[in-house]
Every structure is written in C-alpha cells, then in structure tokens.
Amino acid sequence: MTGPSAETKMQFLYALRSKGVTDKAVLNAMEEIDRGPFVRGIFAERAYEDMPLPIACGQTISQPSVVGLMTQALQVQPRDKVLEVGTGSGYQAAILSKLARRVYSVDRHARLVREARAVFEQMGLVNITAMTADGSYGLPEQAPFDRIIVTAAAEDPPGPLLAQLKIGGIMVVPVGQSDTVQTLIRVRRAEDGLHYDEIRPVRFVPLLEGLGQDV
Numbered sequence: 446m447t448g449p450s451a452e453t454k455m456q457f458l459y460a461l462r463s464k465g466v467t468d469k470a471v472l473n474a475m476e477e478i479d480r481g482p483f484v485r486g487i488f489a490e491r492a493y494e495d496m497p498l499p500i501a502c503g504q505t506i507s508q509p510s511v512v513g514l515m516t517q518a519l520q521v522q523p524r525d526k527v528l529e530v531g532t533g534s535g536y537q538a539a540i541l542s543k544l545a546r547r548v549y550s551v552d553r554h555a556r557l558v559r560e561a562r563a564v565f566e567q568m569g570l571v572n573i574t575a576m577t578a579d580g581s582y583g584l585p586e587q588a589p590f591d592r593i594i595v596t597a598a599a600e601d602p603p604g605p606l607l608a609q610l611k612i613g614g615i616m617v618v619p620v621g622q623s624d625t626v627q628t629l630i631r632v633r634r635a636e637d638g639l640h641y642d643e644i645r646p647v648r649f650v651p652l653l654e655g656l657g658q659d660v
C-alpha cells in the first residue's frame with residue numbers, strides 16, 4: 446500500500462486544523478492512520494478530502510474533521526478502555542486505538558465489522574475488538590468504560606450506555622432526529638451525577654434497533 450503523497454497528507458492535516466482540530470495527540474493519531482484503506486470502491490480516490498463518503502450497507506464513513514472534533518471532545522487517556530458504537534468503516538476506531546489502551550467497537554452490520562477487522566489486521570492494530578451487536582445496549586460484558594463514543598444519532602443518549610460509563614468517564618453522542626441537524630453532546634459522569642454540554646451541530650446516520658439483515 447502506498448498511502449497518500451506528502452502534499453496530500455499536509456493538506457489533509459491542514460483541513461483538520463482549520464476546522465478546529467488542535468489537540469496534538471489527536472492530530473498525531475490522524476496523521477498515523479491512513480484513511481485510504483477504510484474507503485473502498487469508487488470513492489477511494491476521495492479518501493483525503495474532508496468529506497463523509499458512502500461505505501457498504503448504506504452507511505457512511507464520517508468526515509475527517511468531525512472524527513477529529515469528536516475524538517478531541519472525548520479526551521482519551523492512554524490507559525482508557527473505550528467503547529465505540531457504530532464501527533462503520535473502522536476509521537474512528539483505528540484513531541482511538543492510537544490514543545487508548547483498548548477499544549471495543551460494535552456495529553449492527555456483520556459485513557462492516559468483518560471488513561473493518563480486515564483493515565485493523567492489515568494495519569497491525571491489535572488493541573481493537575470489533576463485534577456485531579446492537580450497540581444501544583452497550584457491551585455489558587466489558588463494562589464499565591472510561592470513554593464511550595456513539596457515531597450514529599440517537600434521540601436521547603441511550604440509558605444502557607450511560608449506565609456503562611465509569612465515574613469520571615466521558616461519552617460523546619450526536620442527539621436529535623435523524624433527518625435533521627443533530628447536536629453533538631458530551632456527557633460526563635461525576636460523583637454527583639451526569640453533566641451535559643453541547644459541542645456543535647453534526648449530521649449522522651440514525652442509531653437503529655436490532656441487527657442488520659446482511660450476512
């Protein structure tokens with residue numbers, strides 16, 4: 446695999462910074478992880494543009510600057526155990542894997558999980574476990590988590606996910622109706638309860654119930 450040219454890479458990182466991705470560790474992780482292998486088929490040549498792109502199962506790989514801003518908002522620490530709901534292409538999970546100790550990522554589409562795993566393996570990202578599951582229920586067998594990131598829009602932050610957040614933990618989730626602009630919310634669990642703040646408007650595919658019908 447050749448990866449992007451030095452110039453393409455510089456433009457990619459410049460676009461991230463100009464959209465507000467300023468955290469050094471996040472920028473380093475995004476410099477290290479090539480988005481190319483996560484974008485397949487006819488859109489592959491657009492992998493280094495700051496745009497969301499279609500992937501299999503009618504889903505999308507998020508816009509790089511949105512991935513950067515969400516990762517930044519999550520404030521991942523090196524010893525953290527992170528849960529991602531919505532593996533999709535696997536790109537977000539790959540970036541998290543450079544910042545956290547361990548990443549669990551679930552998607553309701555088995556095909557997406559299978560394809561993402563193949564890329565993780567090819568990149569040698571051994572601290573990611575990707576699984577097919579309905580992520581609205583979290584991952585009780587691995588809970589609690591230091592950080593939870595949801596990359597599909599829910600009407601409200603799902604209760605089971607809030608329950609699987611450690612004290613001192615942070616969750617980032619887009620909330621709102623699926624066909625309108627949603628708000629990216631950050632939830633912190635403190636000793637005295639949950640604290641919410643709004644980060645920015647975003648647009649994500651909806652968090653759906655149950656497993657996808659693909660095999």
Ligand code: SAH
Pocket residue numbers: 504505506507530531532533534535536537538551552553554557578579580581596597650651652653654655
């Ligand atoms: N983070 C991804 C983009 C995610 S797109 C990336 O970096 O490419 C949103 C994903 O959420 C889709 O793949 C969709 O299948 C998944 N999804 C939607 N509802 C879900 C649910 N209840 N449980 C798990 N995954 C879900």
